[in-house]
Each structure stands twice: as structure tokens, then as C-alpha cells.
Amino acid sequence: MSTVDRLSVLKTYKLFVGGKFPRSESRRVYEVTDAKGAWLANAPLSSRKDVRDAVVGARKAFGPWSGATAYNRGQILYRVAEMLEGRREQFAAEVAAADGVSAKKAAARVDAAIDRWVWYAGWSDKVAQVAGAANPVAGPYFNLSTPEPTGVVAVLAPTDSAFLGLVSVIAPAIVTGNTVVVVASERAPLPALSLGEVLATSDLPGGVVNILSGRAAELGPPLAAHQDVNAIDLAGAPGELAVELERAAADNLKRVLRPQPGDTAKGDHWLADPGTERMLSLLETKTVWHPMGV
Amino acid sequence: MAFDYAPAPESRAVVDIGPSYGLFIDGEFQEASDGKVFKTVAPASEEVLSEVAHASEADLDRAVRAARRAFGPWSALPGAERAKYLFRIARVIQERSRELAVLESLDNGKPIRETRDTDLPLTAAHFFYYAGWADKLDHAGFGPNPRPLGVAGQVIPWNFPLMMLAWKIAPALATGNTVVLKPAETTPLSALFFADVCRQAGLPRGVVNILTGDGSTGAALVSHPDVNKVAFTGSTEVGRQIARTVAGTDKKLTLELGGKAANIVFDDAPIDQAVEGMVNGIFFNQGHVCCAGSRLLAQESVADELLDALKRRMATLRVGDPLDKNTDVGAINSAEQLARITALAEASEAEGAERWAPACDLPSTGYWFAPTLFTGVTQAHRIACEEIFGPVLSVLTFRTPAEAVEKANNTPYGLSAGIWTEKGSRSLWMASKLRAGIVWSNTFNKFDPTSPFGGYKESGYGREGGRHGLEAYLAAAGPQEDRAGTSSPEGDR
Structure with a gap:
């Protein structure tokens, strides 16, 4: 028997678009390294054409996903947590390399990410009761306000928390019925691309989450200017790019989540209780009036 | 047999329109610094109703400074006291509703039946509704002790001048913000009369400032660096420009724009x-x-x-x-x-x-x-x-x-x-x-202060009315760890 060490099988990282795993249509890749500069993988270098495909996938998925029952969406988010639980070691290793942290810290971040899916799963059938209202109008009318998802949301994921940060911006968007096109951390996209594999096996309909890797400066502008995108979360956009994208987003009056000071902070910022603001800011309030009478 | 309608005119005598009006800054009417004025006409007759001041950049600066000075004490007032000012305003509007309805019909051209039965009752009701929120903000669902934003720059359209003013000013004041408001160029009068309502209600100076002018005045207001909050109702095209203007600032923005229902x-x-x-x-x-x-x-x-x-x-x-x-x-x-x-x-x-x-x-x-x-x-x-x-x-x-x-x-x-x-x-x-x-x-065009109003897509963002309408004027509650440390906008500067 040979004593030669077994050569490991490396993964070809691919995009996650419309429920499928394509390479970039541009056939470009870029080198991804760990914090010490060691080669990890070649990630797809997505193009603006990939952005368009991803938006098409997200729009197609929006009707069915927003129309699914809240109970159903909640179960699917919980299923994501279940699938991740079985892959904790894989993600801990990827996060350690991506975030440049110890194995222990990486494991804590993965656990927090799994727990975050569970937390948001529970929100699916409660958010309408918290964000909606029965309005006592001064007249004989039944008047009810309910939150509805904004639509297709573009997300520039946090750059320095490649997995926990990513989950913290995807889950609050999709739990209420939005669909997303997310640009993974440019420097550390691998946990995001692996998340696609988890989502694909969690009963999440194809197109609800679309994950692109590449340059934020290249993918951000076509997303911000896209007429069929309803909102943009700039959590991972560096200062000047964020301003440029916010300005471009005004063209079709996208809802804009500006980057908050904590979003780009290194360390364990994303471990904190996320609160409800991110989830609530990707909702529209619909108010229905109906006369009352015999 | 068919009956003819006899004329049933409402009397103009109930409203006394002055020959000219200044800008309402820091509790006083003042002429524009460069003396510029413009005329407002009755669209039904093309009769000139009055001449109003056209605010300059210097006037805008003074108004924003006045609002900034007023912000500290106003936001520090117990909510119950702010509430009482708003209740007073609602009552004065009710008392003067016939006068204001005639004024609004003259300046806007809309039928007295609508100003009397819709605009004025809803204007008063809006102040009455938000008055009651001022001391209950802890229970509004925006976390404990939600904070105001600071100075709100508000630009309103000509279609429901006084009602749009109420939709903007009532929630802003209830939450502890101070206001610089620009009414539409063609319908400035009811906002100037509202300044007098504020005087009668004893509202502290600088809490509400009214600047008349044209589109350039509005553009200058929303881009003023010391404005913390921008609220605009008007066309989608102008809304887009405003969204571009505030990009990259910390200003919170709400827009109520066009529609094609x-x-x-x-x-x-x-x-x-x-x-x-x-x-x-x-x-x-x-x-x-x-x-x-x-x-x-x-x-x-x-x-x-x-x-x-x-x-x-x-x-x-x-x-x-x-x-x-x-x-x-x-x-x-x-x-x-x-x-x-x-x-x-x-x-x-x-x-x-x-x-x-x-x-x-x-x-x-x-x-x-x-x-x-x-x-x-x-x-x-x-x-x-x-x-x-x-x-x-x-x-x-x-x-x-x-x-x-x-x-x-x-x-x-x-x-x-x-x-x-x-x-x-x-x-x-x-x-x-x-x-x-x-x-x-099975109904249409119904409005109520308790009922959130606002659009999807290019009709803008944010809601006016109801509990939802408070959010536009409160600082966002961020992640839990940041919440405790959130300081007032004034403390930040």
C-alpha cells in the first residue's frame, strides 16, 4: 500500500443564480486567498450580464415566494438552519480562512449564523402582527394595514464578516417574501458560494436568493441602476461607492439601506442582537379600506 | 320637472387677506433679506390675492438656525407638554375652519364644499391625532425612548396645501423635531395663516418656520447641510432629484410622489x-x-x-x-x-x-x-x-x-x-x-389621520398617518448594542 498522502479533491466554486450553479457568463475568475495570502480557490468574477440574469431569477421567484404562506416561509428558513447544522465544520473552516480568525471564533460565528436563521424563521408569521395595524378611522370603514415585501432587493454583503454578516443581511430580506441578489464579500466570497449549496437543498425555491461573487465596484452600479430592482442594501459598500450607488438608486426610487458604522466594522459586531430594523425597512405598508354596512 | 340651482356663494368676508406677507422665521414675520416678492393669484379669477416674500438663501439659513435653536428646548419638553401645544393647534384650526376653508378655496381654486368638508376637518384631525402620540412614543414600537431627528425640511404641494402641511408638521412636532416648511409657490397663503395659528397657540418661537418661494427655495431647503430630515410631497421627477441630493448624507428622507391608480x-x-x-x-x-x-x-x-x-x-x-x-x-x-x-x-x-x-x-x-x-x-x-x-x-x-x-x-x-x-x-x-x-x-379617496398613506415603487417611500407615520421623524433603532448609546442628533454635532 502506498504511503503517499491522499490528494484532496478541491471544489470548483460557482455562482448561485435562479436555483442553478452557473459559472460567470464572462468565464472570468479571480484568486481568493486566506488572510495570510495562501491560495484558497478561484471564484467566479461576475459580470453585469450575470447581474441581469440574477435579477431575472429574483423577479421570477418573487411572486411565488411572496405569495407563499408565512408558515411555509418560516419552515424553509428553519430548514436552512437544519442543513447548516450538519455542515458546521465545513463552514467553520471556511469562515476561519475567510475572516482570518481562530477556529474557535469561526465556530462561534457559524453557530451565531445558524441561530440567526432560526431567529428569523420565527419572524415570518409574526412580523405582520408587529408591523401591521388595525386603524380606527372616523367613519364606517374596515381599515387594515399590513406589511408586504418590497420586491427584489440587491444586497452588497458585509466584506469583513463573510458568513455571519452575509446571513444577517439575507435572512431579514427573504423572511418577509422579498427575493435577493447578493454580492458576496469581494475579498472572501467562498462561504457565500457554499451557502448557495445549502440553500439549494433547503426547499428554498430557486431564485429567492441569488449569489454573485466579484467586484463590488463592477456589480454595484448595474444593480443600483437596474429598473427592476426595488431596494438596495449597501451594508458592504465602501464609502464613496455607497454614495454613488445611492445616487444611482434614485433613478427608480429604490429603497436604500445606507451602510451603518457597524456594518463594516471588523470583529464581532454581527454577533449582536440584530433588532428588527433591517427586516422592517424592506417592507411596504399596504392599507385596505372597505365600507361597513348592511 | 327639473330644478335649477340658485347661486349659493360662501362669503369672502370671513377671511381678511393682507396685501402682503413676509416669511415666518423664529416666531416673527420678516421681509425677505433681498426684498424679493411674488404674487399669488386666485386661479378661478386670476385676481391677485396677495404678495408674498420670496425667501433667499440668507433667509433659509436664518430659518434653519432658528429651528436648530428651538430644537433643544422643544425636544426636551415632556411629551405631554408638546401634546398640549398640538391639541391647541387642532382646536384653533377647528375654530377658524370656515375662514381657512374660504382662504384655501380662493388660493387653490378648489370647491368650498371640499375645503369645508374634507381639507379643514382632516387638517384639524391630523393635529388632534398626533397630539396624542407625543407622550406615548415609548409605546409606538420603535424601542424605548425613541429620539427625534432634529430640524425637518418639508416641502409640500399645492393640491391640499393646509392638509399636506398638517401631514408634515403634526408628526414632526409630536416626535420633538422642529420644522422649516416651504409651501407651494401657487398656494402660499394657508401656510402663512397657519403661522398665525401657531402664534395663537403660543407655540415657542422657531419650532415652526414657514418659508415661501419657488422650486429653487425647496431645492435649497432639502440640500441645506443643517437639515436632518427631508420630507417631500410632489412629483416623482422632483422626488428623484431630492433622493440624489440627499445621497451620501445622514438625512432621513420620505417621499410621497405621483400615481396612476x-x-x-x-x-x-x-x-x-x-x-x-x-x-x-x-x-x-x-x-x-x-x-x-x-x-x-x-x-x-x-x-x-x-x-x-x-x-x-x-x-x-x-x-x-x-x-x-x-x-x-x-x-x-x-x-x-x-x-x-x-x-x-x-x-x-x-x-x-x-x-x-x-x-x-x-x-x-x-x-x-x-x-x-x-x-x-x-x-x-x-x-x-x-x-x-x-x-x-x-x-x-x-x-x-x-x-x-x-x-x-x-x-x-x-x-x-x-x-x-x-x-x-x-x-x-x-x-x-x-x-x-x-x-x-368599494370606496375611493378616503383619508384618515389614523390610516397610513404612501406608495410602493416610484410613488415614493415612507408612510404618513397612523403609527407608521411616526417612523419618518424618529431616529432608527439600530442593533441592540448601539441602541443604548444613541445620542440625539444635536449631541452629535
Whole structure:
């Protein structure tokens, strides 16, 4: 028997678009390294054409996903947590390399990410009761306000928390019925691309989450200017790019989540209780009036 | 036998309009620093009503400084005290409602019946509603001790001048912000009278500042570096410019913009009620309503019957003197708006749509446009896509509920929609599919201070009214760890 060490099988990282795993249509890749500069993988270098495909996938998925029952969406988010639980070691290793942290810290971040899916799963059938209202109008009318998802949301994921940060911006968007096109951390996209594999096996309909890797400066502008995108979360956009994208987003009056000071902070910022603001800011309030009478 | 209407004019004597008005800054009326003025006219007669100051950049600076100075003490007041000021304002408006209704009809051109029965009651009610929130903000769902933003720069349109002022100022003050408000160029008077209401209510100086001027004044206000919050109601085009202007700043922005609402009539709808809904939807306030039902979607099987009934009803609309209590449709607000409506109507004829309006005598002076409808309209016609902001209805048809949803949603706007059907399950299904912020089912153009108002998509963002309306004027509660450390905007500068 040979004593030669077994050569490991490396993964070809691919995009996650419309429920499928394509390479970039541009056939470009870029080198991804760990914090010490060691080669990890070649990630797809997505193009603006990939952005368009991803938006098409997200729009197609929006009707069915927003129309699914809240109970159903909640179960699917919980299923994501279940699938991740079985892959904790894989993600801990990827996060350690991506975030440049110890194995222990990486494991804590993965656990927090799994727990975050569970937390948001529970929100699916409660958010309408918290964000909606029965309005006592001064007249004989039944008047009810309910939150509805904004639509297709573009997300520039946090750059320095490649997995926990990513989950913290995807889950609050999709739990209420939005669909997303997310640009993974440019420097550390691998946990995001692996998340696609988890989502694909969690009963999440194809197109609800679309994950692109590449340059934020290249993918951000076509997303911000896209007429069929309803909102943009700039959590991972560096200062000047964020301003440029916010300005471009005004063209079709996208809802804009500006980057908050904590979003780009290194360390364990994303471990904190996320609160409800991110989830609530990707909702529209619909108010229905109906006369009352015999 | 048919009866004629006798003239039933409301008296102008109840309102005393001064020959000129200054800017209301820091609790006092002041002339513009460069002495610039402009005239405001009655659109029904083209009579000059008054001359008002045109604010300069220096005036704007003074107003923002006054609001900044007032912010500290105002936001530090116990909520219960702020509430009492707002209750006082609501009461004074109720007391002066006849005077203000006449003033609004004169300056805007809208019928006295509407200012008396809609604008003024809703204006007072809005202050009354938000007054009660001022000392209950801890219970509003925005976390403990939610903080105001600071100085709010507010720009309002000419279609409901005083009501839009209330929608902006009432929640801003209740939450502890101070205000610099710019009324529309063509309807400055009721905001200036409101300044006097503030005086009577004893509101501390600088809490509300009113700057009159034109679009450039509004643009300067929203881009002023010491404004923390921008609220705008108006056209989508200007809304876009404002969104670009505030990009990269910390200013919180809410926009209430245009619409192209579908009013959808199914074959089981009570026709007479639906016709009243169509008329109320597009001819209320001369169609100068962002949520106007400017597209009638009629189910094919009832389209002819509905159209006949609608035309009969339109022939009974009384167009003319806004101060006549029998008037249904008043004057178009300005020569510019009349030109825009006329141009779009003519373009629609050129595109092949068929124009119809009842025989109707229009006054010889002033700005007028007869209630009009277009049939043979396709979704590609400009009149089916562009907001007309006038008394012009486009008629389209559909066969199935799914087609109605498709057509209703086929617009970049998403402000409102109407559904007319006797079938409850269909009504609720439709309401859930329409991408619009307000859905009126078997009614239309109803408003209430407790009921959130605002749009999807390019109709803007944020809500006015209800608990939801508070959010626009409160600092966001971030992740839990940041919340405790959140300081007031004033503390940050």
C-alpha cells in the first residue's frame, strides 16, 4: 500500500443564480486567498450580464415566494438552519480562512449564523402582527394595514464578516417574501458560494436568493441602476461607492439601506442582537379600506 | 320637472387677506433679506390675492438656525407638554375652519364644499391625532425612548396645501423635531395663516418656520447641510432629484410622489356606487390628487353600461365658482398645470384615443378644464402611463381578474388602487395582488389621520398617518448594542 498522502479533491466554486450553479457568463475568475495570502480557490468574477440574469431569477421567484404562506416561509428558513447544522465544520473552516480568525471564533460565528436563521424563521408569521395595524378611522370603514415585501432587493454583503454578516443581511430580506441578489464579500466570497449549496437543498425555491461573487465596484452600479430592482442594501459598500450607488438608486426610487458604522466594522459586531430594523425597512405598508354596512 | 340651482356663494368676508406677507422665521414675520416678492393669484379669477416674500438663501439659513435653536428646548419638553401645544393647534384650526376653508378655496381654486368638508376637518384631525402620540412614543414600537431627528425640511404641494402641511408638521412636532416648511409657490397663503395659528397657540418661537418661494427655495431647503430630515410631497421627477441630493448624507428622507391608480370595476359591482366612485376618484379636487383613480379598468361585460352611466353622471357635474357651495369641480390650480393637462389630452387624441366631455360652460377668466374621459385607450398610450393630475379619466377594459391585476400593476407607480365588486373573496384576493400602498375596496379617496398613506415603487417611500407615520421623524433603532448609546442628533454635532 502506498504511503503517499491522499490528494484532496478541491471544489470548483460557482455562482448561485435562479436555483442553478452557473459559472460567470464572462468565464472570468479571480484568486481568493486566506488572510495570510495562501491560495484558497478561484471564484467566479461576475459580470453585469450575470447581474441581469440574477435579477431575472429574483423577479421570477418573487411572486411565488411572496405569495407563499408565512408558515411555509418560516419552515424553509428553519430548514436552512437544519442543513447548516450538519455542515458546521465545513463552514467553520471556511469562515476561519475567510475572516482570518481562530477556529474557535469561526465556530462561534457559524453557530451565531445558524441561530440567526432560526431567529428569523420565527419572524415570518409574526412580523405582520408587529408591523401591521388595525386603524380606527372616523367613519364606517374596515381599515387594515399590513406589511408586504418590497420586491427584489440587491444586497452588497458585509466584506469583513463573510458568513455571519452575509446571513444577517439575507435572512431579514427573504423572511418577509422579498427575493435577493447578493454580492458576496469581494475579498472572501467562498462561504457565500457554499451557502448557495445549502440553500439549494433547503426547499428554498430557486431564485429567492441569488449569489454573485466579484467586484463590488463592477456589480454595484448595474444593480443600483437596474429598473427592476426595488431596494438596495449597501451594508458592504465602501464609502464613496455607497454614495454613488445611492445616487444611482434614485433613478427608480429604490429603497436604500445606507451602510451603518457597524456594518463594516471588523470583529464581532454581527454577533449582536440584530433588532428588527433591517427586516422592517424592506417592507411596504399596504392599507385596505372597505365600507361597513348592511 | 327639473330644478335649477340658485347661486349659493360662501362669503369672502370671513377671511381678511393682507396685501402682503413676509416669511415666518423664529416666531416673527420678516421681509425677505433681498426684498424679493411674488404674487399669488386666485386661479378661478386670476385676481391677485396677495404678495408674498420670496425667501433667499440668507433667509433659509436664518430659518434653519432658528429651528436648530428651538430644537433643544422643544425636544426636551415632556411629551405631554408638546401634546398640549398640538391639541391647541387642532382646536384653533377647528375654530377658524370656515375662514381657512374660504382662504384655501380662493388660493387653490378648489370647491368650498371640499375645503369645508374634507381639507379643514382632516387638517384639524391630523393635529388632534398626533397630539396624542407625543407622550406615548415609548409605546409606538420603535424601542424605548425613541429620539427625534432634529430640524425637518418639508416641502409640500399645492393640491391640499393646509392638509399636506398638517401631514408634515403634526408628526414632526409630536416626535420633538422642529420644522422649516416651504409651501407651494401657487398656494402660499394657508401656510402663512397657519403661522398665525401657531402664534395663537403660543407655540415657542422657531419650532415652526414657514418659508415661501419657488422650486429653487425647496431645492435649497432639502440640500441645506443643517437639515436632518427631508420630507417631500410632489412629483416623482422632483422626488428623484431630492433622493440624489440627499445621497451620501445622514438625512432621513420620505417621499410621497405621483400615481396612476387603477379603479377596477367588475361585472358584479353595483353600477351606481361604482360610478360615484369613478367620479370621486378622478374629479375630486379637479383630479389634482396623487392617488386619483385616473385609469378606469372596466370588465368588458359591463364596460358599455358603466360608461353610459358615467357619462350621464359627468353631465350633471357643476364646474365653476369654487366659492359656490353647489360647485363640484373648481378651477385648475395654475396656468402651467392647465397647459400640462391640455398638452397631454391633445397628445392622447393624436395617439388615437377618443375624447369625450359633457357640454359645460366654463368661466371666461381663470383656469378651467372640463371633466373629460378618453376611451379606446391602450396601455401604451401616454395618458395610460403618465400622471395627468387633472380631471381626465382613461378608460381601459379587461376580461379576467388576473388581467385586471396585470394591467393595474403595469405602471412604475404604486400609490393607490380601487376595486369594485360585491364578492368579498375576490375583493381580498385583488387587494393582496395589487402593488399599491392604499387599496380602496368599494370606496375611493378616503383619508384618515389614523390610516397610513404612501406608495410602493416610484410613488415614493415612507408612510404618513397612523403609527407608521411616526417612523419618518424618529431616529432608527439600530442593533441592540448601539441602541443604548444613541445620542440625539444635536449631541452629535
